[in-house]
Amino acid sequence: MVKIFLILTLLVSFSSAEDLLIKKIQSLISPATFAKDKAYIDTIFSPKKDFYEEDGRVDSIKVIKTLKDNGILNLFFKKPRDINISFKTKGAPLLFIKIMSDSLQNIGYYKYMTKESGFNDSEFTWKINLISEYAADPIIVSQELKKSNCKIIDVIKENDTDWTYIVDMKNAKLDVPKVEDGVELKLKRSLYAYWLNVSNMEKIEISSSSRNDWYPHIAYYDKSLKLLRVNKIDTKKTNITLDIKEDTHYIKISDIYTLKNIKDDLVLSPTAKKIN
Incomplete structure (x- = not known):
């Protein structure tokens, strides 16, 4: 009796898992498409266990990719x-x-x-x-x-x-260059402000070409991108040193007036690493 109960439980669990996958597929395509391509869908989604994450969730991205690659999902x-x-x-x-x-x-x-x-x-x-x-x-x-x-x-x-x-977003981070100790970083001319990961640094020296008319605008952010402080220098600069406080994870480098003032590279030279 116990064996029968266990077998029935496993069958119900397996059936429920299959239902989740089928429901996901049906939610992405029209009923007419599902009915027309049912046999093909059964084939391309076999074995069904391959379309589940380790925690039992349906792998939506894999399902969408399979439908799309096989010409069933049109975007x-x-x-x-x-x-x-x-x-x-x-x-x-x-x-x-x-x-x-x-x-x-x-x-x-x-x-x-x-x-x-x-x-x-x-x-x-x-x-x-x-x-x-x-x-x-x-x-x-x-x-x-x-x-x-x-x-x-x-x-x-x-x-x-x-x-x-x-x-x-458990392990989220900005996809931006990371400033590392002893590694010089050149920022090329850009239409957009420069975002950098400075989580390992304590001091950074920035050199600006004499061809630039750079009026520094530096914003400091924590790991969650909460703004910590802003430094604005209304004087043309060719060299400045940034003091990176303990909670600072990212900085944004810009110009008070316009990024067109930065015609040549800005060169970042890390001079001190944070001590953990």
Whole structure:
């Protein structure tokens, strides 16, 4: 009797697991497509156990990639449409928005509007709207987020134009150059402010070419991207030394007036390492 009970329990568990995968597939494609390609879907998703994470969750990214690679999931529209994307996390909101906005920019999304942002039951949501001829590709978004040690743990398709991403930020960091002791770093001319990871440093010397008209604007941030302090120097500088306080993890280097003032490289020379 005990053996029968155990066998039945295992069968129910296995069936429930299969149901989760099938439900995820059905949520990503139309009922007509699912019915038409059912036999093919059974084939490409075999064995089903390969589409689950170690904790029992369906691997949404792997499911989407399999559907997409086999021509079952189409992310393109016949004409541009309004797209709504919600990004959710339990991590630090400022760091999350910075990582997400950088990732979107890196995959070609520059023009979007924030529709809402805020906490709900300890979960932070950032919702954006954009006009595009295709829905954001979850595979490309996932690959971009990996650069910042973030992982997409679920992708929810409400309909063709409304998507939600659940993001794990447990080990999140900005995908920016890290200043290391004894390693000179050259910052090339850029249209954007320079973000750097300075978590290991105590002092950094910055040299600026005489061709530059650099009026330093330095912002200091902690690990969660909370702004700690800002230094503005309204005098042209060719050399400055930064004192990196204990809680500082990132800095942003810019110019008070315009980055066009920086025509040549800025050269960073670490001069003192933090003692842990």
